[in-house]
Amino acid sequence: MLKKLVLKDEELDDVVLPKEDVVNLKEGARWMAVVRVHTTRHFGNQPFFQKMDVAWGFAKSWTIRPVEDNLFILQVSCLGDWNRVMNDGPWIFRQMGVMVEPYDGVADPASVVLNRLHAWVQVRGIPPLFRKDDIVRDMAARIGEVLGAEMYALGASGTSFVRVRVKLDVHKALTRVVGLHPEGSERLMFQVLYEKLPKFCDVCGLLGHGVEECEDGVHEQSALQYGEWMIAPMEDWHPNSSGVRMREPPRENFRGGRGGGRGYGAADSRKRPPGATPPRAGKGEAATPGAEGRLMLNDGQGDPSARKNLDIVLAAEKEGAKVGDASPVKPDTKRPRMSGSNSDEAGSVEGHRQEQ
Incomplete structure (x- = not known):
């Protein structure tokens, strides 16, 4: 409407803001x-x-x-x-x-377009060979807009999975599986689990309403193609960033002197002072195991006999796997979370918290 108006000179007398004021604003x-x-x-x-x-x-x-x-x-x-x-x-x-x-x-x-919900999703079952950032992001793009990815997340249950941060389009049905088809091989399908979700429909898979609010609310059992099975176990929410670590080579691989002292054996060609342990890969670094090295996943139990060896073996000539902290941690139970069942806690009436 304003474009149709014939403005007067006094109406064109703009207020000029200095650049310094604009920066401060x-x-x-x-x-x-x-x-x-x-x-x-x-x-x-x-x-x-x-x-x-x-x-x-x-x-x-x-x-x-x-x-x-x-x-x-x-x-x-x-x-x-x-x-x-x-x-x-x-x-x-x-x-x-x-x-x-x-x-x-x-x-x-x-x-401002508001049609996307930020969420964490878990893609289960991707083999180590295909846990590469570009491959994972291409698959996760079928779920939503990809914001970030963790190749080796480890839940408190001891399960390793790919974890992706995405923006879900609330006007599209939730994704239940993603596929990968290497040429010359069979198609692979991987299940998608969500770390907490608002109400969604078991029939159409859309967020924002339940099955009884979809169309007339009367549906055959066979029409329920979505459900609570799409929600990841709560103990696996907010998992450790990585469950991968390098196993220390057996003692006989070290060429020690008299009395069993450690040398620089073939298992670790990097020079280090006598008695020093092999350096551990840090978060975001790549591990390249030696000829006898093996990557294992630790389920976080204190008893070594209770740890689950997932037998992930990567060849030395390969690019290596992304690794990080070895010790998984359980989700912080003190951190407030909201879900469909606990979203009604009381709080500040003013909606304004003063700094303590």
Whole structure:
């Protein structure tokens, strides 16, 4: 409408902002996001603020204000709180997904597209040969927009899997499997599990409604192609970043002197002081085992006899596997989580936490 107006000279007398002021304003708009709940149902703002206050559990002060019905602007005060909002989801309110996208503080908040839900997914059963970043990302792109991937995540159950951070399109059915077809070989199918999800339909696989709300709500059992079996076991949520470690070569592989002292044997050609143990691969490094080296997965139990050797053997001439911390840790039970069953905790009425 404004484009049709014939403006007067005084209406064209703009307020000019110096560059320094613009820089300061942008600094004040850091860590700002727009938020929407994926639902067509009405809900009160204060109950939403209270529930999310508990779920987010921010360390510093934060503010949230409504822009219009079911559209909010959130701003936090530190990088740690920002990373929590953007990386620890999916966030859930009354069994519905909470969609969050960065906001620059300039554009119309209503113009920000909010149709994707941040989530962690696990792809089970990918052999070590195919656990390469480019291959995994190509497969994960069938699930959603890929934000990051961990090749060797290890859950508390002792299971190793590929873990991917994605943005799920709430207007598309959830992905249950992804396939890989090496030329000249049979097609491989891998199951996709989700680390927590809001309500979704067992018939159409869409987020935001249940099976009884899909069409007329009456469905044959054979029509239920989705379900709770798509949710990863809770003990495997937030797994250790890696369950891979290098096994130390047997003692006889070292050429020791009299009395059994360790030398520089064939198992480790790198020179090191006598008595030093072989260096362990750090997080994000690649391990290249020797001729007799073997990569094993540790299930985290204190008793070595209870550890599960998954017998992952990689040849020395291959590129090697991504490795990281060897000792898995159980999910932090003190960290507040929200799900369809526990999303109604009480919290701050004001939706604003002051720095302690």
